[in-house]
Amino acid sequence: xxxESWLLFTLAVTVASISPGPNVLIVMIHSLKYGWRAxxxxxxxxxxxxxGIALLAALGVGALIKAEPLAYTILKxxxxxxLIYLGIxxxxxxxxxxxxxxxxxxxxEQGPRPSAFSLASQSFLVSASNPKSVIFLSAIFPLFLNExxxxxxxxxxMFATIIMLVMIVHWTYAIIASALRRKIVRPQTRAIISRxxxxxxxxxxxxxxxxx
Numbered sequence: 001x002x003x004e005s006w007l008l009f010t011l012a013v014t015v016a017s018i019s020p021g022p023n024v025l026i027v028m029i030h031s032l033k034y035g036w037r038a039x040x041x042x043x044x045x046x047x048x049x050x051x052g053i054a055l056l057a058a059l060g061v062g063a064l065i066k067a068e069p070l071a072y073t074i075l076k077x078x079x080x081x082x083l084i085y086l087g088i089x090x091x092x093x094x095x096x097x098x099x100x101x102x103x104x105x106x107x108x109e110q111g112p113r114p115s116a117f118s119l120a121s122q123s124f125l126v127s128a129s130n131p132k133s134v135i136f137l138s139a140i141f142p143l144f145l146n147e148x149x150x151x152x153x154x155x156x157x158m159f160a161t162i163i164m165l166v167m168i169v170h171w172t173y174a175i176i177a178s179a180l181r182r183k184i185v186r187p188q189t190r191a192i193i194s195r196x197x198x199x200x201x202x203x204x205x206x207x208x209x210x211x212x
Contacts, residue, residue: 090198
């Protein structure tokens with residue numbers, strides 16, 4: 001892989017990572033609720049899932065999913081249902097000032113924090129909710145591969161680049177959300193934010209469900 005190809009690949013992945021989506025939202029929600037340190041487990045869950053998606057794309061699974069309408073529809077429906085479920089849960093919890101759901105607690109409230117596994121597994125499921133991710137990577141990998149060079153080395157560089165960029169981008173979002181955390185004091189403000197993020201998850205789920 002040439003330096004020029006790597007730079008173009010890096011730019012494409014950066015643009016895709018920066019764009020707000022379910023992964024970014026779950027990182028910001030966990031950071032707002034529990035602080036940036038807790039959101040690190042969320043980022044780990046995202047990265048682990050992304051590595052698996054990249055591996056599937058490299059193995060050509062994305063092309064198989066795209067070629068099999070029924071499998072794609074099942075994966076898409078399951079992912080959309082999970083996003084919509086999270087959105088409804090956030091909106092419902094916003095109607096109680098200190099509800100147990102995903103409503104955002106104040107900075108000085110010492111509610112129980114979910115385990116590292118719980119945070120990571122939730123973000124893993126959110127990250128896996130859109131089967132288009134594997135299709136996107138399946139489409140982008142061939143554009144930057146040089147077939148005259150060893151493929152394993154090139155895929156290693158691409159995987160490392162994706163993971164590094166996603167961690168940097170998500171870490172930045174986590175820090176921003178954590179900085180805003182202490183400014184969100186009024187329960188009414190927290191409820192509004194929870195409803196907005198819940199609505200965003202529902203909209204994202206609907207977008208996944210209605211996409212081709």
